[in-house]
Amino acid sequence: MTRVEQFEQIRRDRAHGGLSIRELARRHGVHRRAVRQALKSAVPPPKRAPERRPAPKLGPYRPIIDEWLQADTEAPRKQRHTARRVWQRLVDEHGADVSERQVCRYVAAKRRQIGDVEACVPLVSEAGVEAEVDWGEAQVIMRGESRSRSTSS
Numbered sequence: 001m002t003r004v005e006q007f008e009q010i011r012r013d014r015a016h017g018g019l020s021i022r023e024l025a026r027r028h029g030v031h032r033r034a035v036r037q038a039l040k041s042a043v044p045p046p047k048r049a050p051e052r053r054p055a056p057k058l059g060p061y062r063p064i065i066d067e068w069l070q071a072d073t074e075a076p077r078k079q080r081h082t083a084r085r086v087w088q089r090l091v092d093e094h095g096a097d098v099s100e101r102q103v104c105r106y107v108a109a110k111r112r113q114i115g116d117v118e119a120c121v122p123l124v125s126e127a128g129v130e131a132e133v134d135w136g137e138a139q140v141i142m143r144g145e146s147r148s149r150s151t152s153s
Contacts, residue, residue, distance in 0.1 A: 003044045004042075004043065004044060006028060006030070006038070007037075007038040007041075007042055007043070007044055008042065009028065010024055010028055010030075010034075010035055010038040010039070011038055011039065011042060013027065013028075014039060021035045021036060021039075055102065055106075057096070057097060057098045057099075057102070058098050058102050058103065058106060061090055061094065061096055061098065062106070064090070064094065065086055065090070065103070065106060065107065065110065066110060068081055068086060068089070069081065069086075069107065069110050069111065069114060070114070073114060081107075083100075083103060083104040083107040083108065084100065084104070086103055086107055087100045087103040087104070090103065
């Protein structure tokens with residue numbers, strides 16, 4: 001059940017049954033605040049995006065990482081930085097005291113932002129739409145005689 005449908009049921013129960021806010025909350029398994037929101041408006045309030053917390057250890061190194069990842073867009077695929085290699089360079093060259101996991105998260109988010117993410121297209125087709133034929137040759141010994149046969153499947 002979607003939140004809109006739940007708000008609709010809460011409003012309907014209030015109109016037809018005259019139930020209290022506490023009883024509506026118990027019946028629908030929501031907080032009383034949600035019941036008040038439903039009675040105030042038929043449309044649920046939009047969800048707030050979580051606040052971005054500062055990354056005090058990674059913060060000074062973000063421009064360096066951004067520069068490396070931007071340069072990687074021009075490099076051949078095999079020569080691009082992995083997130084682990086970015087972390088290793090930060091530690092070795094800049095003496096950074098950051099976790100590998102934090103660097104990996106930042107690199108993944110930055111790559112999505114840059115558009116440097118590989119896409120996967122599933123190879124799924126409807127039954128009977130496509131066919132595959134394998135050709136082969138087999139040699140069989142049957143009753144002591146050698147026979148070769150071309151096969152297709």
